[in-house]
Amino acid sequence: MQPAPFAGSAASSHTGAHAGSLPGSPAVSAGTPALRTRSRRLLVRQALLQRLSPVPGRRCIVLRAPAGFGKSSLLLTWQRELVAEGIDIAWVRLAELAELTVNGEGDLHFMTALMGALAAVDAAIARHAVAHAQPDADAIERLVIALVRGIAAHGRQIVLVVDDVHSAQSENVHIALQLLVAYAPPNLLCVFASRNSLPMTLAPAPGADTVLTLESDDLRFSLQESVDYLRMRLPDLDERSAAALHRLADGWPALLRLASADLRRRRSARPLPPEGVPDLAPFAAYFGAHVFPRLSVTQLRLLTLCAAPTRFSAALCAELAGTGYSAAQCAELLVPAAREGLLRGVTPGATGAPGAMGATGDPAEPGSLVSAPQAPADERWWQLHPLLRRVLLARLASWPEAERQKLHAKAWPSLALRGMHHQAVRHALAAHDHAAAARLAERGAVALFVQGKLIEAIALVRQLDPATLGDNPNLRLWAAWVELADYRLDDCARSIAALRAEPGGIEPAMRYRLTLLECLLAIRRDDSDALQQLLSQLLAPPAAADDFARAGRRNVLTWLHLRNGEFERARQIQRDEPLAMIGAEPVVETLFGSLVGQCLVGLSYAAEGQVHGAERIYRNVLREMHERGTRCTEVRRLTAQLLAEVLYERHGPLVAARSIEEQPGTQSGLIPDTTLRMILVANRALQAAGRWREALEHLAQAAAFLQRQGIDRGLACVLLEQLQVQLTRNDSDAARATLQDLEALHALHPDVESGALRQVADSVAQARIRLAMHDNQPAQLPLLLSHIEALALRYRQRGQVGLGVALQLQAAEIERRLGRTEASGARVRAALRLGHRLGLMQTLLGAHDNALALIRAARAVPNLDPVLVFFAERIEALAKPPQPRDEHAGQGASTISRDDRGLVRLLTLREAEVVELLVQAMPNKKIALTLGLSLDTVKWHLKNIYLKLDAHGRDAVAKRLRMEREGK
Structure with missing residues (x-):
């Protein structure tokens, strides 16, 4: 919506013009025209306002951008600041004058409105101009000179805003504006807002700050501005949804307004669709009214063709357009569209402009242009605005089927030559050329895999259906990678078995990739025994094995030793084995890179209970990612998941759970270890918020998932957590039933003494201890104490010293119940000392219901080590309970119920x-x-x-x- 400053003055001016006189008293007072004609809340764009601030020597400010980029709204907020600083403002809106102009009276209306606006600042300015008016060939220049002299005599600074300059059709109006800038005295700053380039040439005096020009890229909302604006319109919108809308609108203010209106309308009518994707109709209407009329028929056709690929160049555009178009001609037609904010330049290999991927619904294709040796190095690439592309794709869908197939058939060879594998396959499928799609997918998957781009290779093959895969064993292997990525583990296992039984066999390089896939399947299933059986094949890669497959071996071996409790050996592999290389570059990113290897090193420290050591490693990984500028999704997700455990220990479950929620994709664990951590952190946040029923439901769902996946170690941990929640709720019968489930699970692995499954036996032992402590039978306490000591000894022998911290506090509570106060206090102090060394705080609090009381009692002991006193105080601060919450209120609320309100x-x-x-x-x-x-x-x-x-x-x-x- 555009403001209407001086609407009353313009009308009065029109009436006065026929009477041959100026309006004597404008309808709107100086300095506040827009504020009185429209009352609405405006976003304060502080960064832009600072750029607009008058500086010595500046003669002119130009705001040039298409409709809807917030030019007038920005000027309105700036006006408020100028008024507060005592600067006079005159405002003329040429769009309103254009509506009034009949019979060639545009010149008269403009000069009348201009003098009326300045008269509102100082009536002497207009009187001086009228006194010098003469009806001759130099009348306009004479009036401008008179106005300029009056402005100079006024003394105080004046900001003259001329809005909607693109509406000015008269040459004389253009001349008047040109002269205003050329003759402006030092106390006049001219501000022009226009959708097009200005119809006059600014002739600034020498100096860098004489003219300030802000264009569409300057006026786009930043992410934070979009979030602030959307929250003004939708107070309940969460930050993640606001960020998604920002990417979708690409910071275009008017499109954000339409998106927020659409959200508000649909929230009251029907559920919000995934990703908050809006109804296209309002956006199509907006582009149809304000954008398409400004394009030629040829430009609109080319942009519609270029909506088919996610990125395009002038050469690609010419190839899609067909005979009669050259790359130079297309570039000439596309560059103006870029100035209009309709498309943005992207560099080959980059993911592009904000919101370009994901917001458009296309498969992510990061880095695909890097592998385009046939494409000229200096070829310029663009992306359409995400919402505009959606609208153009809808137009493209209305074309005849034969014409669309012809377009796709042209597109896929050009995209394949440029190494844009995903798009080439997509267009080949759309052209119904399934044989070509299969060939492209096979070649592209190999090319991406050997470059270390495993996730992209998986995304590429995911586009193919079973019929396209056919009997090609190489494609079937890539399809098995897709099944693993989609957590279809049984399907993946069947595909591996079928490929192993292939009559003719598969080539050695592919067979080693198959071994690597089988190793990852074992990891995802938490099956260290199956991984151990594959060890000999893993350690003996054939000569034909590619470097990236060899790189994967390093991280697989690290995980195997980690799960076997060989923590130092796991770290040694990452420390001593040479870093895998692809060509001359080390493998750093991706699931097989050194950064994921370092995350596994951190996990080895966490498994021992050394939170300090784990955090140091995770922070180092984040720092290296930042220094390298890497966008590796797997590393970022894995690090965020592992850091949640650190946040849990330091700041409690509420903070840790919110850190998971605020990072997309983090909730889904990459390996069983992180899956289990995500489950427990989220559940303990529910417990901390007092949402016990939801916590039990969440654990039941998690147990069902882990049981389906055959991850018995994780299932045992979840059942142990369930038992603890039931005991906290004093539901002993339910807790005993859970213990029976745990014992039945243990019966499936009765003799496991090493590897991951030994945790099942540990969980059963911990469950029996917790249930016995809850029953509190005095005669059983000495025996219970011996069970705790035996379990603690096993943990020490395995190097899992952190697990003994909670056991120490449990033993302290038993000593207290037995009346052994001194022994109880000694155990508490030992637990605090060990917890402080390792960085465990929340573990101490969760050891037992009476753990906090024991810690407080220990803190009160005279002459206690000040370090332990301070550590105990920090634990007490961490234990401050959140405000109670009604279990039946707000079922859809976030886990962090207290903080999210x-x-x-x-x-x-x-x-x-x-x-x-x-x-x-x-x-x-x-x-x-x-x-x-x-x-x-x-x-x-x-x-x-x-x-x-x-x-x-x-x-x-x-x-x-x-x-x-x-x-x-």
Whole structure:
């Protein structure tokens, strides 16, 4: 929506023009025209407002962008700042004058409106101009000179805004605007807003700051601005959905407004579809009204053709357009569309502009252009705006079927030559050329695999249906990789068995890839025995095995030793074996790269209970990813999943669970270890929020999933957690039934003493201890203590020292019940000392229902080591319970029920953590130390918090938060 400043003045001017006089008193007072004609909440775009701020020597500001980029809204918010600073403003909107113009009176209307706007600032300016008006050939220049002299005499700074310059049709109006800039005195700043290039030439004086030009790329909303704008319109919209809409609209303000209106409408009518994909009709209408009329018929046709691929160049466009078009001609036609914000340049190998992938519904194809040796190195590539591409694809779908097939048949050879494997296969399938699609997929999968792009190879083959796969054993092997990625483990196992039994066999390089696939299947099934059986094949790659397959061996071996409890051996493999190379480059990213290997090293420390060591490794991985600029999805997901355990120990389950929720894809574990961690962290957050019934339902669903996948180690851990929840709820009968399920599971693996499945026996032992402690039969306590000691000894022998921390506190509680106060206190202090060394806090709290009381009692002991005192205080702070929640309210709410309501839902995870510590009256330095941040980073977060919560300092934030939590 465009503002209508001086609407009243324009009407008065029109009436006065026929009377041959200027309006004596404008309808809108100076400095506040737009504010009085329209009352609406505007987004304050501080970064752009700072760029607009008047600077010495600046003569002119130009805002040039298509409709809907927020030019007038930006000027309205700027106007408020200028008025507050005492700067005078005059505003003329040429679109309204164009509507009034009849019989060639445009010149008169413009000059009348211009003088009326300046008269609202200072009536003497207009009087001076009227006094010098003469009806001759130089009338316009004479009037401009008179206005300029009056402005100079006014003395104070004036900002003259001329909006909708593209509406000016008269040459004389263009001349008047040109002269205003050329003759402007130092106290006049001219601001022009237009959809097109200005119809006059600005002749700035020498100097870099004479003219400021802001175009569509400058005016796009940033991610944070989109989030803020959408929350103004949809207060309940979560940050992830807002970010998705930002990517979809690519920061185009008007499209964001349409998307938010569509969301608001559909939320009241029907459920929101996945990804919040909007109804295309409003966007098609918008593009039809404001964009397509500005394109030639040829431009619109070319853009429609180019909507078929996700990226295109001028040469590719010419090939799709057919005879009669050259790359140079297409480039000439496409470049203006880029200036209009309809498409954006992307570099070969990049994922492209924000929102280009995923928002369009196409399979992700990161990095596909890198493998395009046939494409010219300097070939320029573009992507269509995501929503525009959707609209154009809808237009393309209305073309005759034969014409569309012809387009796809042209597209796939061109895309294949450029190494754009995914799109080539997609277009071959759309052209119904299944044989070509199979050939392209086979060649592309091999090319991507040997480059280390396993996920892309899987995504490529996923496009093929069984009929296209046919009897080709190579394609069937890639299809088995797809089955593994989709967690169709039984299908994957059957495919592997069929390929192993292939009569003619498969070539050695593919056979080694098959071995690697079988190893990954064993890992995903948590089957270290099956992996052990494949070890000899894994360690003896054939000469034909590619480098990437060899690289995978390193991480597979690390996981095998990790699961066997050989922690130092697992680390040694990553430390001592040479880094695998592909060509001259080390394999760093992907599932088989060194960064995932380092994550497994961190996991080895975590398995021992050394949280400090694990966190150090994970943080190093993140730092290296940042330094390399890598976008490796697998590494980022795996690191985020493993860091959740660190956050759980340091900050509790609520913070850890929210860190998982805020990172897309993190909830799905990459390996059984992370799958189990995600389940337990999410469930303990439900428990911490008092949502016991939901916690039990969640555990039941997790147990069913793990049972279907045959991951008995994970199933045992989930059953143990279920038993603990039941005991907390004092449901002893249910807990005994769960123990029977655990014992039945153990009966399936009765003699396992090593490997992953020994955890089943450990879970049974822990369940019996917890149930016996809950029953609290005094005669059984000495025997129970001996069971705890025996289990703790087994953990120490295996090097899993962290698991003994909770057992120490359980033993301390038994000693207390037996009346052995001194022995109980000694065990608590030993547990605190070990927990402090390893970095375990939440583990201590969860050891037993009375663990916090034992820790408090130990802290009160005179002359206790100050380090242990401080550590105990931190544990007590961690134990502060969240506000109670009604189990029956808000069933669809997020896991972090307390933090996701009210003021704090406006904040990011890190900002919410800062606020929690701020409410505890921690100074900035202590907040930085607690969260592992720099002092400058804490100050930066505080600035954002003050802005979002509309607070003016720490005390105001704390007061508002306390009042909200008290329900005031």
